[in-house]
Amino acid sequence: xxxxxxxxxxxxxxxxxxxxxxxxxxxxxxxxxxxxxxxxxxxxxxxxxxxxxxxxxxxxxxxxxxxxxxxxxxxxxxxxxxxxxxxxxxxxxxxxxxxxxxxxxxxxxxxxxxxxxxxxxxxxxxxxxxxxxxxxxxxxxxxxxxxxxxxxxxxxxxxxxxxxxxxxxxxxxxxxxxxxxxxxxxxxxxxxxxxxxxxxxxxxxxxxxxxxxxxxxxxxxxxxxxxxxxxxxxxxxxxxxxxxxxxxxxxxxxxxxxxxxxxxxxxxxxxxxxxxxxxxxxxxxxxxxxxxxxxxxxxxxxxxxxxxxxxxxxxxxxxxxxxxxxxxxxxxxxxxxxxxxxxxxxxxxxxxxxxxxxxxxx
Amino acid sequence: xxxxxxxxxxxxxxxxxxxxxxxxxxxxxxxxxxxxxxxxxxxxxxxxxxxxxxxxxxxxxxxxxxxxxxxxxxxxxxxxxxxxxxxxxxxxxxxxxxxxxxxxxxxxxxxxxxxxxxxxxxxxxxxxxxxxxxxxxxxxxxxxxxxxxxxxxxxxxxxxxxxxxxxxxxxxxxxxxxxxxxxxxxxxxxxxxxxxxxxxxxxxxxxxxxxxxxxxxxxxxxxxxxxxxxxxxxxxxxxxxxxxxxxxxxxxxxxxxxxxxxxxxxxxxxxxxxxxxxxxxxxxxxxxxxxxxxxxxxxxxxxxxxxxxxxxxxxxxxxxxxxxxxxxxxxxxxxxxxxxxxxxxxxxxxxxxxxxxxxxxx
Numbered sequence: 001x002x003x004x005x006x007x008x009x010x011x012x013x014x015x016x017x018x019x020x021x022x023x024x025x026x027x028x029x030x031x032x033x034x035x036x037x038x039x040x041x042x043x044x045x046x047x048x049x050x051x052x053x054x055x056x057x058x059x060x061x062x063x064x065x066x067x068x069x070x071x072x073x074x075x076x077x078x079x080x081x082x083x084x085x086x087x088x089x090x091x092x093x094x095x096x097x098x099x100x101x102x103x104x105x106x107x108x109x110x111x112x113x114x115x116x117x118x119x120x121x122x123x124x125x126x127x128x129x130x131x132x133x134x135x136x137x138x139x140x141x142x143x144x145x146x147x148x149x150x151x152x153x154x155x156x157x158x159x160x161x162x163x164x165x166x167x168x169x170x171x172x173x174x175x176x177x178x179x180x181x182x183x184x185x186x187x188x189x190x191x192x193x194x195x196x197x198x199x200x201x202x203x204x205x206x207x208x209x210x211x212x213x214x215x216x217x218x219x220x221x222x223x224x225x226x227x228x229x230x231x232x233x234x235x236x237x238x239x240x241x242x243x244x245x246x247x248x249x250x251x252x253x254x255x256x257x258x259x260x261x262x263x264x265x266x267x268x269x270x271x272x273x274x275x276x277x278x279x280x281x282x283x284x285x286x287x288x289x290x291x292x293x294x295x296x297x298x299x300x301x302x303x304x305x306x307x308x309x310x311x312x313x314x315x316x317x318x319x320x321x322x323x324x325x326x327x328x329x330x331x332x333x334x335x336x337x338x339x340x341x342x343x344x345x346x347x348x349x350x351x352x353x354x355x356x357x358x359x360x361x362x
Numbered sequence: 363x364x365x366x367x368x369x370x371x372x373x374x375x376x377x378x379x380x381x382x383x384x385x386x387x388x389x390x391x392x393x394x395x396x397x398x399x400x401x402x403x404x405x406x407x408x409x410x411x412x413x414x415x416x417x418x419x420x421x422x423x424x425x426x427x428x429x430x431x432x433x434x435x436x437x438x439x440x441x442x443x444x445x446x447x448x449x450x451x452x453x454x455x456x457x458x459x460x461x462x463x464x465x466x467x468x469x470x471x472x473x474x475x476x477x478x479x480x481x482x483x484x485x486x487x488x489x490x491x492x493x494x495x496x497x498x499x500x501x502x503x504x505x506x507x508x509x510x511x512x513x514x515x516x517x518x519x520x521x522x523x524x525x526x527x528x529x530x531x532x533x534x535x536x537x538x539x540x541x542x543x544x545x546x547x548x549x550x551x552x553x554x555x556x557x558x559x560x561x562x563x564x565x566x567x568x569x570x571x572x573x574x575x576x577x578x579x580x581x582x583x584x585x586x587x588x589x590x591x592x593x594x595x596x597x598x599x600x601x602x603x604x605x606x607x608x609x610x611x612x613x614x615x616x617x618x619x620x621x622x623x624x625x626x627x628x629x630x631x632x633x634x635x636x637x638x639x640x641x642x643x644x645x646x647x648x649x650x651x652x653x654x655x656x657x658x659x660x661x662x663x664x665x666x667x668x669x670x671x672x673x674x675x676x677x678x679x680x681x682x683x684x685x686x687x688x689x690x691x692x693x694x695x696x697x698x699x700x701x702x703x704x705x706x707x708x709x710x711x712x713x714x715x716x717x718x719x720x721x722x723x724x
């Protein structure tokens with residue numbers, strides 16, 4: 001087809017796995033659905049809204065609620081249709097043709113895909129893995145990243161913190177050094193913030209080029225509704241409004257997000273259950289043969305295997321468990337497991353134990 | 363802010379009017395909200411879904427339902443978050459840096475805005491207005507448009523048919539001539555299809571470069587939920603998947619669209635009420651002094667005034683009626699009125715009569 005974009009010919013769309021009737025440990029979702037009473041309170045409010053009218057283009061009520069949750073003025077908050085839209089809007093507003101996007105990798109694939117689509121040049125800088133018999137950690141290659149900083153080219157940098165798929169925070173000082181030395185927009189993706197509690201959000205008053213990305217798809221358990229937000233200086237936010245589709249967030253999702261922010265007790269409970277389950281899963285995974293488990297401040301765990309990961313992946317799928325094979329040569333023989341319910345995790349552990357013991361024997 | 367994109371500095375975002383407590387005749391919405399029973403049936407289904415999981419990334423159930431509605435295979439249908447996302451995806455997939463987008467104007471502003479954001483060069487070609495004492499019609503300037511066709515540059519062309527804001531269909535033969543002679547992707551936006559009934563959708567088998575845009579925001583009365591779709595040859599559809607955010611349509615909207623397609627009797631009733639109201643409104647508007655009413659196959663009417671439109675606009679707003687001032691010098695002294703309920707239209711007529719009679723006296 002001659003009208004295809006030559007620069008997108010080799011672009012593979014991020015293909016979400018499509019499966020039902022399996023244990024979903026592949027997409028870092030919350031394993032807990034909203035209580036029916038909370039769903040009903042959302043329906044009750046939505047019932048009184050006009051489906052036939054375009055809903056609030058600026059998500060005012062939700063931004064007010066978020067302002068209270070964050071302790072940051074609503075004018076510094078921008079809402080999008082999932083973290084994905086926020087990333088897209090950042091790329092479209094600040095990257096684009098003739099510009100560059102720096103991404104420490106491995107990380108969330110959408111940064112790179114959306115950047116390529118915008119027409120920007122993508123620079124991937126591999127993370128450093130420091131590993132000894134007791135500790136291991138993924139570090140930003142600060143000097144390598146800085147070697148790509150340019151004064152005469154507009155650049156954007158994405159830092160996922162804590163990072164997906166590696167699972168833990170980067171060193172604060174490394175991030176700070178990068179922000180301070182960078183001329184372009186720095187996007188820190190804090191999708192997993194609530195599971196670790198550390199944030200750069202207060203830094204937006206100091207750095208007008210800093211934008212924080214957050215989502216309702218993880219601890220807030222609203223992945224199906226697509227709500228994300230950005231927090232930044234007003235001047236930066238203004239540019240995001242330029243590129244967003246006018247009515248980007250549908251009425252149901254706006255109202256659901258407002259309602260769930262009134263039920264932070266439930267969200268906190270979900271958070272604590274997931275963190276406890278993660279720690280337990282981590283400790284038990286470590287006892288399995290031929291596996292390295294990386295530290296995590298998220299709702300998932302990255303693990304390296306001695307046996308081929310494709311084998312483990314396939315055998316898990318046969319048992320009805322879907323996990324994620326992260327992309328990139330840095331994570332070549334690793335799998336990523338989302339933290340499920342205690343029962344799901346127990347089943348994962350039991351299945352892994354069988355698979356690993358059997359494979360090691362071969 | 364130095365990291366702003368220079369090519370977007372002068373880009374004004376499409377600013378949706380934000381108003382409550384007024385009669386909304388500015389956004390071509392359906393004036394009819396879904397019956398509560400229909401809303402409840404949607405809630406009932408949504409209630410059983412997991413909000414915490416990402417929902418179907420490919421909208422399979424909805425594409426199946428649309429396939430039945432359209433009589434076209436589901437593999438030729440692509441669903442997006444409103445017509446807006448469809449337009450954005452078309453532009454990102456086929457326009458972009460170094461490419462061109464041809465737009466007959468005046469038309470729906472998003473074509474131009476999204477094209478500029480993609481980095482493409484936009485070529486606007488004014489419509490021709492043929493007007494005498496009895497008839498008037500807006501025509502595509504076929505030869506002028508064709509003079510911009512290039513063999514060595516990849517191009518996209520948008521044709522809104524029936525056109526917003528002018529209101530009526532272009533000549534079939536003009537559109538056909540353009541499609542046949544064009545090397546790039548032709549997007550025909552049929553957002554208002556159901557109010558006129560004429561479509562190019564069957565032509566997709568003949569033209570692999572033709573994509574039809576449709577929406578649930580007009581006669582289907584789901585503007586608040588953001589659902590649009592594209593229909594085209596599979597090869598073209600494949601490119602749209604490359605640029606869409608992975609989980610672009612939220613679960614509530616997917617289910618609502620599926621449910622409303624089961625209630626086509628209600629949709630048909632809405633359509634007939636709006637068409638009848640439009641004809642009545644048109645005939646009564648024509649009786650007012652100092653006004654020209656253009657033909658319409660949509661749910662809105664474009665009108666030219668002898669008195670300054672800003673005055674009419676302001677006075678209508680004072681009476682609680684919000685209408686649209688379309689952009690572009692071709693429609694300089696015109697206003698666009700969405701067709702409301704019979705009561706709303708009656709109030710619009712009465713208000714306009716007062717305003718026009720008073721202004722003509724001055």
